[in-house]
């Protein structure tokens with residue numbers, strides 16, 4: 507499986523006319539393999555295990571190159587940290603406020619764009635939703651039941 511991802515990464519870089527240097531390859535392969543929207547720091551921490559000489563700057567450089575080439579997208583659902591997504595298909599993100607996990611959703615509600623935006627050129631649309639994932643909702647419910655039982 508790992509081979510397939512790295513082959514795909516190499517192909518993506520070559521198609522953009524970019525030399526698939528080892529670090530670029532590793533970073534892009536990691537993003538393809540881990541669609542969990544990792545931060546630059548998380549990518550660095552993981553790849554450092556394989557490439558001991560890896561610098562944070564080289565990870566950031568690779569990521570900003572990928573962004574410019576539209577190979578990856580940045581996800582700023584978490585205001586504190588930029589996350590990266592190798593899925594560049596238009597989709598929305600839902601972040602659970604409790605466990606912080608980010609979920610993709612692909613059926614984004616289409617807002618009707620009427621006269622209001624007629625004079626604007628739309629280049630990108632972002633959909634960020636916040637709430638509780640099913641698991642965390644369940645946990646909250648159980649806690650409430652527990653507390654209620656205690657009080658009665």
Ligand SMILES: [Zn+2]
Pocket residue numbers: 602603604605606607638639640641642
């Ligand atoms: Zn959750």
Ligand SMILES: [Zn+2]
Pocket residue numbers: 543591593597598599609610
């Ligand atoms: Zn995503």
